Amino acid sequence: MSQQINLFNPAFEKQKQVLTAAGMAQALGLILLLSGALVWYGAHQVYVLERAAADSKVMLAAREARRADVLTRFPTPQKDPLIARALGQAEADRAALFEAQTILQGGELGNTQGYADYFRAFAHARVNGLWLTGASIVGAGKEIGLQGRTVQPDLVPQYIRALSRESVLQGKSFARLDMAAAQIPAPMLAAPVAPSGATAAAVAAPSLRFIEFSLQSSAAPVVGAAGAVKE
Known part of the structure; x- marks a missing residue:
């Protein structure tokens, strides 16, 4: 005797999904609701932006009006040609x-302190029986001539030793010394009064003999101008 056993279970069979009209209506309503919400949100954002733009235009117009009022009350002054000149x-x-x-700080002009100290030194270092007839200074005391x-020779x-003791002449030396005998011509001196009964030829005209000297700090030619200063 045989017995059949049915192992088929209907629960495991693939069910067919049937879309009903009610389900479709619900889905369509949900889509429409979401679309309406998006449209409302977009319109609201556009409205907010339009309001902001309108407020900005109002503020800009107010500022332009204030600027125009300020320019009207306080016009921009024109440039005065005299002031510009x-x-x-x-x-x-x-x-x-x-x-x-x-230029002064760079020393391009040579001596910018003047030459008074040099001439004071020349006068301070005096020696009885000796006198100066001329002096020349070139630049910042680079070349000195006396x-x-x-x-008396x-x-x-x-006099040279006296000059060397002056502070402004420290470190300077004379490289050339010229000396020559000379005398003042007789007509330049007052002639003595001739004794009574003597002829003028019998009285010899006096003359002064002396030594002319020239001191130069270099072997440059002697400059004869008294008190000359060269830059």
């Missing part, structure tokens, strides 16, 4: 002063 001249003067200051006269070395 004076300003240009002042700038040119300022540039010239700076250029002059640069011309003078003395009644040995007074010249004494």
Whole structure:
């Protein structure tokens, strides 16, 4: 005797999904609801942006009105040609002063302190029986020349030693010394009164003999101008 056993279970059979009209209506309603929400949100954002743009236009118009009012009450002053010319001249003067200051600080002009100290030194180092007839200074004391006269030749070395003790002449030396005998011509001196009964030829005209000297700090030619200063 045989017995059949049915192992088929209907629960395991693939079920067919049937879309009903009610389900479709619900899905369509949900789609429409979401679309409406998106449209409303977009319209709201557009409205907010339009309001912001309108407010910005109002603020800009107000600022432009205030600016126009300020320009009307306080107009921009026009440039005065006289002031502009004076300003240009002042700038040119300022540039010239700076250029002059640069030149002075750079030492391009040589001695910018003057020569009074040199002449004071020449006068302070005096020796009785010796006198100067001329002096020349080139640049910042680089070249110094002295011309003078003395009644005794040995007074010249004494004067040179006196000059060496002056502070402004420290470190300077004389490389050339010229000396020559000279005398003042007789007509330049007052002639003595002739004794009673003597002829003029019997009285000899006096004359003064002396030594002319020239001191130069280098072997340059002697400059004869008294008190000359060269840059």
